[in-house]
Amino acid sequence: MxxxxxxxxxxxxxxxxxxxxxxxxxxxxxxxxxxxxxxxxxxxxxxxxxxxxxxxxxxxxxxxxxxxxxxxxxxxxxxxxxxxxxxxxxxxxxxxxxxxxxxxxxxxxxxxxxxxxxxxxxxxxxxxxxxxxxxxxxxxxxxxxxxxxxxxxxxxxxxxxxxxxxxxxxxxxxxxxxxAEHWPNMHMLILVVNDARKKTGSTKGMQLGVQTSALIQHRAKEVVPQRVKDLIAAIDARDFESFAEITMKESNQLHAICLDTYPPCVYMNDVSHAIANFVHDYNETVGSVQAAYTFDAGPNACLYVLAENVPRLLAAIQLAFPNDASQSVEYLKGIPVPPV
Ligand code: 2P0
The missing domain is CATH 3.30.230.10 (Ribosomal Protein S5; domain 2)
Structure with missing residues (x-):
């Protein structure tokens, strides 16, 4: 054997x-x-x-x-x-x-x-x-x-x-x-919103998208080629801000295409959207782009953050999304960001 x-x-x-x-x-x-x-x-x-x-x-x-x-x-x-x-x-x-x-x-x-x-x-x-x-x-x-x-x-x-x-x-x-050693301080945090099996699998979801979305071919031909070039340049230069912007726009466009599919494929839920909002508010509050999100064909969030910014981001996530939801601090601009 x-x-x-x-x-x-x-x-x-x-x-x-x-x-x-x-x-x-x-x-x-x-x-x-x-x-x-x-x-x-x-x-x-x-x-x-x-x-x-x-x-x-x-x-x-x-x-x-x-x-x-x-x-x-x-x-x-x-x-x-x-x-x-x-x-x-x-x-x-x-x-x-x-x-x-x-x-x-x-x-x-x-x-x-x-x-x-x-x-x-x-x-x-x-x-x-x-x-x-x-x-x-x-x-x-x-x-x-x-x-x-x-x-x-x-x-x-x-x-x-x-x-x-x-x-x-x-x-x-x-x-x-x-x-990975090219950008050794790049970290990914996974926030598990729901670990149940998803309703529409990716294979079916993208098949329906190709058949029914009026936006999907525009995305493939007109949007993605430039984004790939820009992302490769951002990775090459270890430029977190550009990396973050492209990543978040890509996630948003994927889910826009999913909503443009008929019948629509809804993968993100209210908590997913709250996490996306949180990341934008967090970046604005700390005064620079320190976190990025991406969502695949499910509600779970994947956050990108550099090692030196992980503790502060994690502390803020725990304030905004505590295990006991009634203790949650609404993450509005001006809410104290945990000190570095
Ligand atoms: C990706 N996803 O690029 C995208 C983003 C999900 C959202 O690749 O039909 O399981 O087996 O080729 O690879 C998930 O699709 O689909 C996927 P098949 P797959 O990661």
Whole structure:
């Protein structure tokens, strides 16, 4: 028996992927840029074994059996790795051997916290390790076919998923823009508003968006290309203010597109909106842009803040959003910001 175990972290989009031009190959209508969390934080952990004695392919997610051969995305990842292994001539056991896959997420699954990104990135990377394949951009094209955003979780730091223009998706790849060490004091805080499974999954939500939103193609063609350039420049220069503005505008536009979808997809709730307001008020009160928010396809907030500003922001969050809601201080301009 041969076994490999790997972990892959969650990534959070700064410029959002929303909408496909090819559903089967998972080809996006626009580029996206993300930041990957530290490997020890929110991550998927996957063990894959291959054995001559296994009668069938099997998979468990968080200890529960999940369909394998009926899952087209999963099968496409396995077949993609088999193709690479054949081309590489590197496989140390027959490709006909069945595999058993056990994967765990250490965070809520399908609550808009990028669980499929970490999950499929981990699956593809662990399969690559099992077959002794090297890490390269081809693996990102395979992970992409499990879940679009998964291609970005194969790298740490800041990552750019280029939409590509070819019909077969061979140029729809993820590349690393900068490793995490490039901006070591960049922190991400996750505020879990609700960890329940979301009503409309991302796949369905973006499909409906492409079919019904009058704004989505304008966004893909006219807005995103410039934002990607500006964000890459902001990351390069470690310019937090520009980074924050682009990130927040991107989140707002994603949710505007979701509301422009018919019937609308509503992912943010009242608490999410209160958090977004809080961040703008906080920045105004402290007199500079020190925090940014982004929301994916769920109500949970992800805040970006530099290390030196974390304690003050956290103290303010605890004032504005205490565990006991009746103690909440409305975060209006002029409300004392905890001292540095
Ligand atoms: C992103 N999201 O860029 C965007 C922002 C959610 C909001 O990628 O259909 O689970 O599997 O390709 O990757 C979530 O979509 O969708 C996502 P599929 P995926 O992170």
């Amino acid at each position: 041969f076994t490999a175990t790997c972990i892959a972290p969650v990534n959070m989009a700064l410029v959002k992927y929303w909408g496909k031009r090819n559903e089967e190959l998972i080809l996006p209508i626009n580029d996206s840029v993300s930041m990957t969390l530290d490997a020890n934080e929110m991550c998927a952990k996957t063990t894959i074994s291959a054995s001559e004695s296994f009668k069938q392919n099997r998979m468990w997610l968080n200890g529960e059996v999940v369909p394998f051969e009926e899952n087209a995305r999963l099968m496409r990842c396995v077949e993609g790795i088999h193709r690479l292994a054949l081309a590489n001539g590197a496989h140390k056991f027959p490709l006909s051997w069945k595999v058993h896959i056990a994967s765990y997420n250490n965070f809520p699954t399908a609550a808009g916290l990028a669980s499929s990104a970490a999950g499929y990135a981990c699956l593809v990377y662990t399969l690559a390790r099992l077959y002794d394949l090297p890490m390269n951009e081809e693996l990102t094209t395979i992970a992409r076919q499990g879940s679009g955003s998964a291609c970005r979780s194969l790298y740490g730091g800041f990552v750019h998923w280029q939409r590509g223009t070819s019909a077969d998706g061979s140029d729809s790849i993820a590349v690393q823009l900068a490793p």
